[in-house]
Amino acid sequence: MSSFLKHRPSLPLWLGLLSIGVLIGVAGALNVLINGHAQVYNVTREVPWGILIATYVFLVVSSTGLCLLSSLGHVFGIEKFEFIGKRAIILAIITLLCGFGAIGMEINHPIRLAIYAIISPNFTSAIWWMGTLYGLYLVLLSGELYFLMKGMHKGAFTMGMLGFIAAVSAHSNLGAVFGLLEARPFWHGSFLPIYFILSALVSGGAIVSLIVYFNYKQSGTPIPQKYEAFFDTLGRLQTLFLMVLVFFVIWKIIPGIYGHPPEKYEATMAMLTGPLAFNFWFFEVLLGLLIPITLLINPRTRTPMGVMWAGISATVGIFFMRYDLVIGGQLVSMRAGTADLRDGLLHYVPSITEFAIVIGAISTCLLLYTLAEKFLPLDADEH
Amino acid sequence: MKNKRFAIVLDTKRCIDCKACTVACKTENHVPLGTDNYRNWVGPEPLRGTYPNLGQTFTPSQCQHCSNPPCEHVCPTGATTVTPDGIVHVIEHKCIGCKYCMTACPYDARYYNEEIEAVDKCTFCSQRIYGENGQLPACVETCPTKVRVFGDLNDPNSDVSKLLAKHPSRVLKPAQGTKPNLYYLI
Ligand code: SF4
Numbered sequence: 001m002s003s004f005l006k007h008r009p010s011l012p013l014w015l016g017l018l019s020i021g022v023l024i025g026v027a028g029a030l031n032v033l034i035n036g037h038a039q040v041y042n043v044t045r046e047v048p049w050g051i052l053i054a055t056y057v058f059l060v061v062s063s064t065g066l067c068l069l070s071s072l073g074h075v076f077g078i079e080k081f082e083f084i085g086k087r088a089i090i091l092a093i094i095t096l097l098c099g100f101g102a103i104g105m106e107i108n109h110p111i112r113l114a115i116y117a118i119i120s121p122n123f124t125s126a127i128w129w130m131g132t133l134y135g136l137y138l139v140l141l142s143g144e145l146y147f148l149m150k151g152m153h154k155g156a157f158t159m160g161m162l163g164f165i166a167a168v169s170a171h172s173n174l175g176a177v178f179g180l181l182e183a184r185p186f187w188h189g190s191f192l193p194i195y196f197i198l199s200a201l202v203s204g205g206a207i208v209s210l211i212v213y214f215n216y217k218q219s220g221t222p223i224p225q226k227y228e229a230f231f232d233t234l235g236r237l238q239t240l241f242l243m244v245l246v247f248f249v250i251w252k253i254i255p256g257i258y259g260h261p262p263e264k265y266e267a268t269m270a271m272l273t274g275p276l277a278f279n280f281w282f283f284e285v286l287l288g289l290l291i292p293i294t295l296l297i298n299p300r301t302r303t304p305m306g307v308m309w310a311g312i313s314a315t316v317g318i319f320f321m322r323y324d325l326v327i328g329g330q331l332v333s334m335r336a337g338t339a340d341l342r343d344g345l346l347h348y349v350p351s352i353t354e355f356a357i358v359i360g361a362i363s364t365c366l367l368l369y370t371l372a373e374k375f376l377p378l379d380a381d382e383h
Numbered sequence: 384m385k386n387k388r389f390a391i392v393l394d395t396k397r398c399i400d401c402k403a404c405t406v407a408c409k410t411e412n413h414v415p416l417g418t419d420n421y422r423n424w425v426g427p428e429p430l431r432g433t434y435p436n437l438g439q440t441f442t443p444s445q446c447q448h449c450s451n452p453p454c455e456h457v458c459p460t461g462a463t464t465v466t467p468d469g470i471v472h473v474i475e476h477k478c479i480g481c482k483y484c485m486t487a488c489p490y491d492a493r494y495y496n497e498e499i500e501a502v503d504k505c506t507f508c509s510q511r512i513y514g515e516n517g518q519l520p521a522c523v524e525t526c527p528t529k530v531r532v533f534g535d536l537n538d539p540n541s542d543v544s545k546l547l548a549k550h551p552s553r554v555l556k557p558a559q560g561t562k563p564n565l566y567y568l569i
């Protein structure tokens with residue numbers, strides 16, 4: 001322990017900060033349990049899904065991305081990626097669980113969900129499939145981690161393969177939770193299921209760069225030559241993912257404004273020039289896309305540190321992509337005569353309790369991962 | 384016996400925006416206080432014309448009891464369900480409060496009721512229409528200008544069937560494919 005702390009002088013500070021974050025989350029959750037959702041959340045009948053749903057989506061996108069990136073190594077046999085296996089899978093499990101926590105705080109009766117999803121399932125519901133597929137995905141990830149920890153490569157391969165299929169199914173279905181809603185033109189269609197898979201790759205690439213970088217940074221040892229090469233490859237791959245994402249963003253916007261399609265236009269304009277415009281231009285476009293692409297495309301900044309900064313910037317940007325997607329789809333009122341419109345749109349700003357739970361969920365994720373890093377043997381057995 | 388297909392036909396030209404229907408509904412159905420809590424509403428249409436030649440109509444509305452209800456399709460636990468007579472309703476103890484139905488409904492007909500701890504919506508006052516005296520829904524009974532007419536579309540001699548035979552009508556958002564059962568006379 002003492003040598004551990006000596007090598008990682010900032011660790012107690014980091015753990016302290018995360019613990020405060022977790023406590024803030026606990027306080028938020030208690031506030032909900034005591035006072036009820038309606039009193040402490042800012043979601044309304046017309047904007048019923050708020051920042052907690054966005055956080056849930058963000059966390060499970062991260063989980064899927066980590067699973068996809070790690071499968072590059074032990075499923076698809078790209079050697080350079082093999083060593084991230086355990087860390088990526090463990091963080092995939094943690095982000096998934098924290099995501100469940102966030103959505104569990106948004107829905108009113110998670111316990112009823114557990115009961116009636118089993119005894120009274122509705123197979124036409126994308127949320128039913130979401131619960132089922134993510135449940136399956138969690139089981140497969142856990143199996144994969146077990147085999148990886150035991151060094152059983154065949155089992156890890158099989159589980160990894162099944163996990164990969166579950167990840168893609170569960171995650172595209174999450175896109176369908178939004179995409180199947182005909183009532184919401186901003187979401188409706190086959191775009192979101194496909195887009196979710198791509199954005200998972202971007203999330204996964206960004207987070208993998210962070211876990212590898214900070215692992216070496218924190219251990220106090222210089223980054224070995226081998227990992228310099230890994231960062232270079234990851235940086236190139238991430239550039240590709242981000243470029244494709246730019247293309248997706250552009251083709252989301254153009255059909256949203258071309259010919260002013262009803263309701264879709266208003267929602268798209270809410271992002272371009274309306275209440276979500278700062279989020280969109282500053283966080284999504286600048287932090288989420290332009291800064292990482294600039295850092296990664298230039299060989300001189302495609303260093304481990306550059307890739308790490310690109311990862312941080314993209315991860316922050318991606319959070320806002322989720323938020324704007326979830327909120328933007330609900331800002332157009334479903335009927336004439338709703339009183340409380342601003343510039344023709346509904347509005348939603350998260351409450352303090354909602355923010356507290358978001359901070360709690362993300363801090364819990366980071367805290368659990370830091371502890372896993374400390375207590376579990378995660379360094380790969382080179383093979 | 385043949386199932387019923389309940390519907391409401393509305394003549395909005397008669398609506399004076401008195402909102403008696405919304406008050407009657409809240410009282411009859413124990414809708415909690417709060418701006419978000421209501422099962423029905425009266426929507427003002429935009430003002431027509433220029434002064435002094437002005438006109439305005441009001442469109443009272445509520446759950447359309449769609450024949451193809453998206454709220455039912457999306458409900459993960461089957462809490463939202465449809466009776467054989469076409470009444471879309473929520474089985475309270477099965478509702479997990481995911482609010483998926485609220486995002487799926489194109490008419491904003493639903494709200495989360497903290498008192499019953501489930502999503503709530505219009506039930507055509509089923510407690511009244513199936514009750515001993517076979518009363519009308521509260522909003523229909525209370526309307527001073529008789530905007531609303533309630534009845535069974537499967538019965539060709541019902542008032543609703545006759546009105547729809549006699550007058551042209553429209554439904555809200557037909558392109559959604561929800562097949563609403565609130566008809567507006569034109
Ligand atoms: S109006 Fe909305 S709540 Fe009512 S049946 Fe149709 S979709 Fe469902």
Ligand code: SF4
Nearest residue numbers: 458478479481482484
């Ligand atoms: S909120 Fe309740 S009624 Fe609505 S979809 Fe969820 S479980 Fe079904």
